[in-house]
Amino acid sequence: MRAAIDLFVERGFHGTSVPSVASSAGVAAGTIYHYFEGKEALVNAVFQRWKHAMSAEIMRDFPFEGSAREQFRTVWERMADFAVAHPKEFAFIELHQHGSYLDAASRAIENQTVDFGVQMVLRAQAGQALKPLPPTLLMEFAIGAFRGVFRGAMSGRLPLTRETFMLAEQCGWEAVRA
Amino acid sequence: MRAAIDLFVERGFHGTSVPSVASSAGVAAGTIYHYFEGKEALVNAVFQRWKHAMSAEIMRDFPFEGSAREQFRTVWERMADFAVAHPKEFAFIELHQHGSYLDAASRAIENQTVDFGVQMVLRAQAGQALKPLPPTLLMEFAIGAFRGVFRGAMSGRLPLTRETFMLAEQCGWEAVRA
Amino acid sequence: MRAAIDLFVERGFHGTSVPSVASSAGVAAGTIYHYFEGKEALVNAVFQRWKHAMSAEIMRDFPFEGSAREQFRTVWERMADFAVAHPKEFAFIELHQHGSYLDAASRAIENQTVDFGVQMVLRAQAGQALKPLPPTLLMEFAIGAFRGVFRGAMSGRLPLTRETFMLAEQCGWEAVRA
Amino acid sequence: MRAAIDLFVERGFHGTSVPSVASSAGVAAGTIYHYFEGKEALVNAVFQRWKHAMSAEIMRDFPFEGSAREQFRTVWERMADFAVAHPKEFAFIELHQHGSYLDAASRAIENQTVDFGVQMVLRAQAGQALKPLPPTLLMEFAIGAFRGVFRGAMSGRLPLTRETFMLAEQCGWEAVRA
DNA sequence: AATGAATGAGGCTTCATTCAT
């Protein structure tokens, strides 16, 4: 799976061959089929493993009772920590978000995440901490902004550090706060 | 090229076969090779055509003498108009931004755009209209946010209208202004 | 046809495309089909034109009443003159001698030539001027030797001149004479 | 490789399709690519294998100290034995001698052979056993003659036997001897 | 469990040929 991530990020799903994953992992092509039903099962396994890992990281001891400001910072900070610690994996998740080869389970995890986000936004809006805009708009705006900064970092135009993301966090908050 | 955009957006470069493009365009597979050297030449042609179109749209009568606020709104607004008028094409450009199959000419257009953006940011920062953060950070943040909203719209969770984008524009400005 | 010879010599029948012949000749691909039924008809036309030209050259005022020595020299000399004057064409004839794409007419010319040669050999053998070996053996030996020298000349290892061939002529005669 | 030889001899490099080689060999098309990088690698492998085999046969216990007459006979005799034992392979080697698809290694073997021949000729000329003509001329003449006889045999006009070649050997010697 | 040879479908591309202009 480690070998697969690198290749999937670099060349996409269709551009990555199973033999190349195998040789990159130092095993024979056939071996992959002992552990995964096929290529699709492999991407889905990787996707679910890391999407889950990231979600878990974000949710861990989440300050459900904290202020909207604190919650926003927490989510952003934890995504930043994850992205800095596992850039390849974060890129992988982002890149394959909408692949037609993702199965039901993968899509379910994705929806869960979105639902959680929307809940948070609604709660904050109820407390008039956030702008009274469609929750999805605020969510997509913020996530997109985070992703943009990550892309800048991956392409070498920004340092891939917690600091970079935390500077952006302030911007993000000012964008969405009431 | 119209047929190609749809397929490239839907399935990616490697996931799109030349015969499928041909049949989608209502011609024989061989015909494509009268107009393009190969599959790579085709993506590059499409990319350059539309990236150029979008750049031209943004630059047209650009208020170089206007305020930072006005310039920001202008760029955002024009990107919005373009994205609403040509959603497939916008998605295509975003999706293939970093493809390893893009040639020098395609990358050159991309760099031009980035340079223009950085110039604008620097000028605005000189006038203390924007936060004193790395220009690239502000750029990637804003572009990412825009892209996030667009993604929300493409997935049907937001209406794909000028209004949606203009609501986000206000957030964007508050994110980056000093 | 001139363009075709160059390409057929360089890349063989199957390695030469009709469009390449056309562009080399400065006409459109379709034009070739006004003059030849197809690719096979083209090779055959070229083959027959030049095989015929060479035969005619050899036969012209042939010293039917001369000595075996004189006849041998005449044939060799005229082949040499032809090969020096039209190296591409000579190479073409040699190369395509046995192509499965040659039609009946082309094969007929070829057989005619062989028959003529065998007649000459038989007459010379009757006069005990040549070794009493199978006529075909003597023929193939001599033609092969000539071809060998030509090949050496085409590859640049020997000068492609009448002199080169006439030196070889003496060897050739000593090989076959009684 | 056995299947490939037959087809390459019959239809040439460009006229032979990889699938046809595969089906002739009783395997699937893809299988060929486990053993050879591609079609070119296949011809080169075949070429080198047999060119090397023939060279080895000729060189084996070569009478370096023998007379020019003996050396000439030895080379001719061994080529004859090889050609009679492996006619397809001999034809293959001759046919592809100058193919543009031959790689450096193949050309190297070829050059080695030529060098060896030239050395032999020079030594014999030093002993005044051969005509004082350009070594290449003598070589190309003799090899060409041999090839001519072989062609006659392959086309059925001469028996493909050691005897046929040994009759020609006498002619060959008389052609080149001083 | 692991291997890797084998398969054959399918992808990219070329090209002989046709035909409307």
Place this chain on the structure above:
DNA sequence: GATGAATGAAGCCTCATTCAT
């Protein structure tokens, strides 16, 4: 007569997958 766009079959090759070892 000439053109060259269009066609689609066929060629080279890759690759997901299977299976005997």
